[in-house]
Amino acid sequence: MLAAIAGLGYQSIRSLVPNVLYEPPQVFKLGLPQQLAEGVTFLEDKRLYVFREGESYYAISGACTHLGCTVKYTKLNQVKQVEIDGERKTVTGEFNCPCHGSKFYGDGTNFAGPAPRPLRWFRLHIAPDDGQLVVNMGQEVEQNFRLTV
Amino acid sequence: MQIVQSTKKLYRRLTWSWIPRSDKEAGDAIVKNILLHWFPHKVSKGSISWWYSLWLGTMSFVLFVILTVTGIVLMFLYVPSVERAYASVKDIEYVVSFGWFLRAMHRMSAHLMVATVFLHMVRVFVTGAYKNGRSVGTNRPLNWIIGLALLICTLLLSFTGYLLPWDQLAYWAITVGTNIASAAPIVGEKIRYFLLGGNTIDQGTLIRFYVLHVFFLPVILVSLFAWHMWRIRKDGGLAVVDREALSQKPEQVAPVKSKTYSLLGITNGTTVHVQTRMVNEEENSLPSVPNLSRRIWLVTLVTMLLVMVSSIIVPTPLEAPANPSVTPNPAKAPWYFLWLQEIVTDTTIKLGSFTLNGALVGGILLPGILLVLAIWWPYRDRSSINATGVWFAPERKRQNLIFLALCLFVILLTIVGTFLRGPYWDFYWPWEAWPTTPIRF
Numbered sequence: 101m102l103a104a105i106a107g108l109g110y111q112s113i114r115s116l117v118p119n120v121l122y123e124p125p126q127v128f129k130l131g132l133p134q135q136l137a138e139g140v141t142f143l144e145d146k147r148l149y150v151f152r153e154g155e156s157y158y159a160i161s162g163a164c165t166h167l168g169c170t171v172k173y174t175k176l177n178q179v180k181q182v183e184i185d186g187e188r189k190t191v192t193g194e195f196n197c198p199c200h201g202s203k204f205y206g207d208g209t210n211f212a213g214p215a216p217r218p219l220r221w222f223r224l225h226i227a228p229d230d231g232q233l234v235v236n237m238g239q240e241v242e243q244n245f246r247l248t249v
Numbered sequence: 250m251q252i253v254q255s256t257k258k259l260y261r262r263l264t265w266s267w268i269p270r271s272d273k274e275a276g277d278a279i280v281k282n283i284l285l286h287w288f289p290h291k292v293s294k295g296s297i298s299w300w301y302s303l304w305l306g307t308m309s310f311v312l313f314v315i316l317t318v319t320g321i322v323l324m325f326l327y328v329p330s331v332e333r334a335y336a337s338v339k340d341i342e343y344v345v346s347f348g349w350f351l352r353a354m355h356r357m358s359a360h361l362m363v364a365t366v367f368l369h370m371v372r373v374f375v376t377g378a379y380k381n382g383r384s385v386g387t388n389r390p391l392n393w394i395i396g397l398a399l400l401i402c403t404l405l406l407s408f409t410g411y412l413l414p415w416d417q418l419a420y421w422a423i424t425v426g427t428n429i430a431s432a433a434p435i436v437g438e439k440i441r442y443f444l445l446g447g448n449t450i451d452q453g454t455l456i457r458f459y460v461l462h463v464f465f466l467p468v469i470l471v472s473l474f475a476w477h478m479w480r481i482r483k484d485g486g487l488a489v490v491d492r493e494a495l496s497q498k499p500e501q502v503a504p505v506k507s508k509t510y511s512l513l514g515i516t517n518g519t520t521v522h523v524q525t526r527m528v529n530e531e532e533n534s535l536p537s538v539p540n541l542s543r544r545i546w547l548v549t550l551v552t553m554l555l556v557m558v559s560s561i562i563v564p565t566p567l568e569a570p571a572n573p574s575v576t577p578n579p580a581k582a583p584w585y586f587l588w589l590q591e592i593v594t595d596t597t598i599k600l601g602s603f604t605l606n607g608a609l610v611g612g613i614l615l616p617g618i619l620l621v622l623a624i625w626w627p628y629r630d631r632s633s634i635n636a637t638g639v640w641f642a643p644e645r646k647r648q649n650l651i652f653l654a655l656c657l658f659v660i661l662l663t664i665v666g667t668f669l670r671g672p673y674w675d676f677y678w679p680w681e682a683w684p685t686t687p688i689r690f
Contacts, residue, residue, distance in 0.1 A: 116457075121447045144574035167428040167593065167608055169421065170576040198578035199425060200594040200607075201674035213674075214597035214607035 126238035133157060133226070133233045133249045140173055140193070148222070148235065149173055149195075156246040159235050160208045161220040162195075169199035171219065173206075184209050195219060207243050221245055272536070279538055287478060288537035295489040297541050301376070301640075302487060304548045305369035309403075310474070311552040312362040319355040320463065327413065329459040331452045334415035335570045342567055353560035359407050361556065363585045366403045370396060371656055375649050379627040380637040381484075382491025389488065390627035392480040395473055397623055402470045404585065409462040411583055412455065420571035421580040423450055423458075429593065429612035449573070488638030493533065495635060578672045587666030588659045589616065594674055619655075 130136065130143075130150065136157070141150045147162040147170050162170050175193045182191050182205060193206035202213030209218045223239040224247040226232070233247075261268065269275035276290035295301055326345055328337040341348035373379055379393035412423045427450070431441035446453025481487065535541075568577075582590045592611030597604065626648075636642035641649055671677040672684060 116446070117443060118446055118453060123447055123449055123451065147574055166597070166606070167425045169424065169580055170574065172578075196673050198576050198673055199421075199580045200590070214594050216597055216604040216606040 127234060127236045129227060129230075130233040130235060132231060136233065140175075142173065146235075146237070148237065150224075150233075150235070156248045157224050157233065158246055159222045159224055160195075161222065161237075163220075164197040164199065164202055164215055165210065165217040165219060166197065166200055166202050166213070166215040169197050171195040171197045171202070171204065182211075209243070218243065275538075276536070287482075288541055289482065289486065290537060291534040292537050292541050293486065293490050293493055293534050295493050295638075296487045297535070297544055298489075299544075301489050301638075303368075303372055304544070305365050305372055307545060307548045308552050309362055309365045309369055311549045312358045312365060312556070313470070313474075315358045315553065315556055316355060316362065317467070319351050319358070322351055323355060324463060329413070329456055331415065331455055334413065334455060338414040338416075338567060342565070349565065350560060353563070353565045354556055356565050357560045357563065358556050359410060360584075361559075362403055363407055366400050367585075370400055371653075374652050376488065376638055376640050377630070377632065377636045377642055377645055378488035378638055380488065380630065380632070380634070382488065382637050383494065383634060384485045384491070387484040388480065389484050392477060392484060393627050394624055395477045395480065397620065399470065399473050399477060401620075402466055402473060406462060406466045406470065407583065407585065409458045409466065412450075412458045413462065414567060415455065415571045416568040417571060417575070417577050418566065418568045420450060420573065421576055422582045422586075423454070425580065425582055425590065426586070429589075429608045432606050432608035433613050434609070450571075490638070491634070492638040495637075579670055579674055581666065581670070584663060584667050588662035591662040591666045591670075 124145070128146070133152075136150065136152050138152050138154075141152070142148070142162065143150065149160045149162055151158050151160070162173075164171050173193055173195050176191065180191050181188055183189075184205065184207070189205075189207070191205045191207075195204040195206070195208070197203075197213065197215065200214050202210060202215035204210050204215065204219050207218075208221060210216070221241045221243055223236040223241045223245070225234050225236070226247075226249065227234050267278075269278055279288060279290060323341065326337060326341050326348065328334060338352070341352050343349070345351075373393065373396065379389050381387045381389050408426060412419045427441050427444050430444060431437040433440060442448065444454070444457065445451075446457050485491070581587060589612060592615060593607045594611075595607065596610035596615070597607035598610060599605075630645070630648065632642065632644045632648075636644045665676075668679055669676055671681075677683060
């Protein structure tokens with residue numbers, strides 16, 4: 101009897117853990133690289149910032165690492181020099197979180213507020229079939245990642 | 250005259266199958282009645298005083314009844330699907346006859362219930378009502394723990410209901426809330442996945458929260474409530490009864506001349522002096538019906554009035570439909586969780602390269618510690634039996650002050666979160682204007 105009850109309990113709870121998710125795909129195409137505007141492009145439905153600096157591209161997640169609110173990118177009026185991990189870097193923009201006031205430099209490094217980690221960076225590559233820019237939001241990369249086309 | 254008496258007789262025949270001939274018969278009738286058997290035959294005057302319990306528990310129950318009744322009607326009108334939830338709430342608000350009033354009553358009762366259950370807990374603590382008296386078989390600490398479970402159940406009911414309108418307010422409050430769960434070590438991400446039914450707040454989440462809100466949590470709450478009430482009866486009523494029993498001066502009964510048995514045989518003498526306490530005596534207690542029942546009706550009436558009037562006065566917000574890509578600025582949790590939101594903002598700890606997420610400290614560890622402390626406290630409280638059921642007993646002064654300071658801290662953080670936080674969670678005085686920030690990025 102106990103085994104039957106335990107079994108029924110297990111199968112009831114297990115059935116609530118989805119095996120298939122009907123969520124938007126983690127890997128998707130953005131179009132041809134040269135069509136992407138210079139600077140920053142925000143993909144609203146993906147909560148993703150894609151940056152183009154001439155021939156190099158990189159993508160930073162717009163989800164705050166504290167509690168998942170969408171951060172807002174602001175271009176700084178005045179470029180500033182900051183020290184990140186002992187390295188002096190030039191910062192041209194900042195991310196701000198509306199929920200709890202976390203702040204990140206333009207490369208996603210957290211510097212104020214409760215966010216415990218930098219914003220996530222995702223892999224970019226060129227689709228072999230049609231040469232479009234592809235984002236893989238299922239694969240995180242280091243902050244020095246750049247896709248040069 | 251004859252007609253009046255005949256009418257009375259007819260009315261009695263129609264409404265009564267039997268009429269009690271004595272107080273005892275009337276009392277038995279109450280105990281045997283399924284609706285009235287919650288009540289004892291008689292209650293002490295202290296238990297039904299307005300100022301001892303403030304009737305906050307009764308108010309909470311009345312609010313729950315209002316929530317159930319309005320909630321059942323809303324269930325006929327609400328569609329728990331991502332595509333239609335927002336539109337159905339909009340219909341309830343603007344198209345359905347009295348829909349706005351039903352929704353407003355449901356919302357106001359939910360907010361008031363969180364407040365009354367919290368205040369009820371505060372009252373029980375400061376009166377030391379979780380302490381056992383002298384009676385045998387009492388277990389008030391257990392009832393205090395059941396009460397804490399009821400408070401958590403109330404908060405969860407309110408939280409799960411928060412998502413259902415599927416507007417911006419709902420979506421982002423649940424984003425913040427479920428991300429706090431994911432900050433738990435090791436199993437956090439799994440808990441979030443299970444709660445949401447996936448990685449994002451979508452149809453899976455809505456239906457889960459809906460089922461929890463309309464079935465699981467109410468069933469748990471009703472079961473706990475029945476247990477709570479049953480324990481009150483088992484514990485001999487409210488804690489104030491124990492105080493009354495103690496405060497009664499033993500009365501000496503005049504010795505009666507009689508024969509006394511001793512080892513040496515029967516001798517003439519007086520009986521042993523019997524000392525009695527008066528708590529169960531007629532002058533200290535009243536029949537439950539109508540004294541208790543009348544007050545319960547009055548509290549019900551006042552609570553309903555409060556809910557109805559506040560539902561008319563206070564506007565019920567319905568923001569723009571949920572949009573996962575636009576976070577409102579500022580994004581705030583429901584008011585009763587704003588103290589937690591305030592804590593999670595301020596408790597990210599950095600020790601060299603090691604960072605402890607504020608969500609874990611403020612969202613899980615701190616409330617967890619507070620809850621464990623609250624469960625343990627009745628067993629830790631070593632104050633004497635004289636401090637049971639007494640408002641601000643001098644013996645419990647220090648613990649009452651610490652408890653009230655904690656409550657005040659929570660209330661203060663709630664006020665700061667509600668009124669003094671603006672865009673990017675920056676601090677603004679109420680008279681300061683918020684800077685205009687773009688809604689879309």
